[in-house]
Amino acid sequence: MARDSEATRARILDAAEAEFAAYGIAGSRVDRIADAAQANKALIYKYFGTKDELFDAVFAHRVLAFVDEVEFDATDLPGYAGRSFDLYERFPTTLRLTTWYQLERPDGKLPAIVASNDAKLAKIEEAQRAGRLTSAYSPLELLTEVRALAMSWHLHTPELALVRRPSRARCREIVVESVRRLVAQA
Amino acid sequence: MARDSEATRARILDAAEAEFAAYGIAGSRVDRIADAAQANKALIYKYFGTKDELFDAVFAHRVLAFVDEVEFDATDLPGYAGRSFDLYERFPTTLRLTTWYQLERPDGKLPAIVASNDAKLAKIEEAQRAGRLTSAYSPLELLTEVRALAMSWHLHTPELALVRRPSRARCREIVVESVRRLVAQA
DNA sequence: CTAAAGCAAGTAACTAGTTAGTTGTCTTTT
DNA sequence: AAAAGACAACTAACTAGTTACTTGCTTTAG
CATH class of the missing domain: 1.10.357.10 (Tetracycline Repressor, domain 2)
Incomplete structure (x- = not known):
C-alpha cells in the first residue's frame, strides 16, 4: 500500500453523495464530484466503475447506515x-x-x-x-x-x-x- | 398535408410528457422528444422555449388536468x-x-x-x-x-x-x- | 526497487440551442 | 380569377460547448 487509498475512496463517496442527492444520476457531473473530492477523475473510475455503479455504491452506503440506525x-x-x-x-x-x-x-x-x-x-x-x-x-x-x-x-x-x-x-x-x-x- | 400548429404543439406536449416522466429533466433528450413527436427540434424551441420551460408546460398541463378531475x-x-x-x-x-x-x-x-x-x-x-x-x-x-x-x-x-x-x-x-x-x- | 496511488491530457460521442432557408396557405391587388 | 405579396409552419444542417470514460506517465511509500 503506497498512499492512503481508503481516505481517497471516502472523500469520493462523500462528494458523490452530495452531488447525487442534489442532481440525481443523469444530472450529476463526474468532474464536479472529482473537484469536490479533491481527487482525480480517473480514480473514480478505478475505484467505483461507471457513474451508475458509483451511485449504487453511494446509495447502498447511505441506506444501510440509515436502516441500521x-x-x-x-x-x-x-x-x-x-x-x-x-x-x-x-x-x-x-x-x-x-x-x-x-x-x-x-x-x-x-x-x-x-x-x-x-x-x-x-x-x-x-x-x-x-x-x-x-x-x-x-x-x-x-x-x-x-x-x-x-x-x-x-x-x-x-x-x-x-x-x-x-x-x-x-x-x-x-x-x-x-x-x-x-x-x-x- | 395541411399545416396545423395546434396539432404539432399537442404532439410535442404528449411526446415530452412521456419523455420527462421516464427520464426527468436532466435525463430527457430534446432530440428524442422531437423524433417521438414527429416534429422538428427547432419547433420545440419556438413553441416552448428551453427544455426547462418545456417541462414546466408539460407539468402544468398534466397537473391541472389532474387537479380538475x-x-x-x-x-x-x-x-x-x-x-x-x-x-x-x-x-x-x-x-x-x-x-x-x-x-x-x-x-x-x-x-x-x-x-x-x-x-x-x-x-x-x-x-x-x-x-x-x-x-x-x-x-x-x-x-x-x-x-x-x-x-x-x-x-x-x-x-x-x-x-x-x-x-x-x-x-x-x-x-x-x-x-x-x-x-x-x- | 517495485507496486500501487495518483494525475494531466486526451478522445469520441453527445447535446442544447441556432441559423438560414423552404414550403404551404391565406390575403391583397389588379 | 389570377398573380403577387405576406406570413406562419416547417426543416436540415450546424455550432459551441459538454460529458463519460481512457491512456500513458509520474510520484510515493515500504
Whole structure:
C-alpha cells in the first residue's frame, strides 16, 4: 500500500453523495464530484466503475447506515414511524437519494434492502400472530402505510412548502399519532 | 398535408410528457422528444422555449388536468383520498412528473397549484369551523397526511415492489379506511 | 526497487440551442 | 380569377460547448 487509498475512496463517496442527492444520476457531473473530492477523475473510475455503479455504491452506503440506525419494533409501529421521521429530519439527503433511486433505477434490487424488508415483514407477521398488533392489515399493507406516514412531511411539493410548516416536534407528534390511529384495534 | 400548429404543439406536449416522466429533466433528450413527436427540434424551441420551460408546460398541463378531475370535499376526506388513489392508478405518469418536479425544480411555484392548495386549505378550515371535520389537526396537517396516505402505494421502492401487492380494490380500501381513522373524532 | 496511488491530457460521442432557408396557405391587388 | 405579396409552419444542417470514460506517465511509500 503506497498512499492512503481508503481516505481517497471516502472523500469520493462523500462528494458523490452530495452531488447525487442534489442532481440525481443523469444530472450529476463526474468532474464536479472529482473537484469536490479533491481527487482525480480517473480514480473514480478505478475505484467505483461507471457513474451508475458509483451511485449504487453511494446509495447502498447511505441506506444501510440509515436502516441500521433506526430500530424496528413491530409491536411499536408509532415509535418506529417517529424514529424514521427523526432520521429524515437529520439526514435529508437520504430521502432524496432514495427518490432518485426509485425514479432512475426502477429495476435495481439491492440485496441488503430486500433482506431488511423481509425481516420487517416477518417481524410484523410474528407480532400479529402473538396478538400484539392489529390483524386488520397484512404485513405489507401495514409497512406501506406506516412508511408513507413517516415521510409525509418530506413529500411536500414546492408549492405546499410555501405554507408555514408546524414545528418539528408537532410534525413528529402527528406522524406518531396517525400511525397509532392506524394500528388501533377497531 | 395541411399545416396545423395546434396539432404539432399537442404532439410535442404528449411526446415530452412521456419523455420527462421516464427520464426527468436532466435525463430527457430534446432530440428524442422531437423524433417521438414527429416534429422538428427547432419547433420545440419556438413553441416552448428551453427544455426547462418545456417541462414546466408539460407539468402544468398534466397537473391541472389532474387537479380538475378529482373533486375535493373537505367533509369527506376519505372519499377524496380514494379518488386521488384512483387517478394515480389511471395516470401513473402524474406522480412521476410531480416527483421529478420536486427534485429538479425545488424553487418552482406554479400559481395554479398554489391557488388550488389555498382553496383546499380554506375548505378544510371551513369544514372544521362548521364542526363537520376533526379539529385535532390544522388544515395543512390534515392535507399533508391525507395526501401521503393517498399515494402510499405509489411510493414503493423497487425492492418492496418485489413483494406482491394486494389487489387494486384492496389497496384503495386501505387508503380510504386509514384516512377515515385519521379524521375520526377521538 | 517495485507496486500501487495518483494525475494531466486526451478522445469520441453527445447535446442544447441556432441559423438560414423552404414550403404551404391565406390575403391583397389588379 | 389570377398573380403577387405576406406570413406562419416547417426543416436540415450546424455550432459551441459538454460529458463519460481512457491512456500513458509520474510520484510515493515500504
